[in-house]
Amino acid sequence: MREKVLLICEECLSRNYQTTITKDRTKTLEIKKYCPKCGKHTLHKISK
Numbered sequence: 001m002r003e004k005v006l007l008i009c010e011e012c013l014s015r016n017y018q019t020t021i022t023k024d025r026t027k028t029l030e031i032k033k034y035c036p037k038c039g040k041h042t043l044h045k046i047s048k
Contacts, residue, residue, distance in 0.1 A: 008047040009035045015047055 007017040007029075014037045021029060033044045 005029070006047045007031065007033065007044040009038060010043045010045060011035070012037050012042075017044065021046075 001023050002020040003023050006015045008015050029046050031044050032041055035042045
């Protein structure tokens with residue numbers, strides 16, 4: 001089973017991306033992606 005999650009920028013806290021992950025995932029998802037608000041590549045984590 002997969003669930004939809006939002007990725008949030010660590011610097012400006014804007015919600016930029018939406019993705020799906022498996023529900024039984026043990027580690028938190030951390031991806032370095034481009035943030036259009038900051039204008040640079042930053043770390044994005046799952047929002048709660």
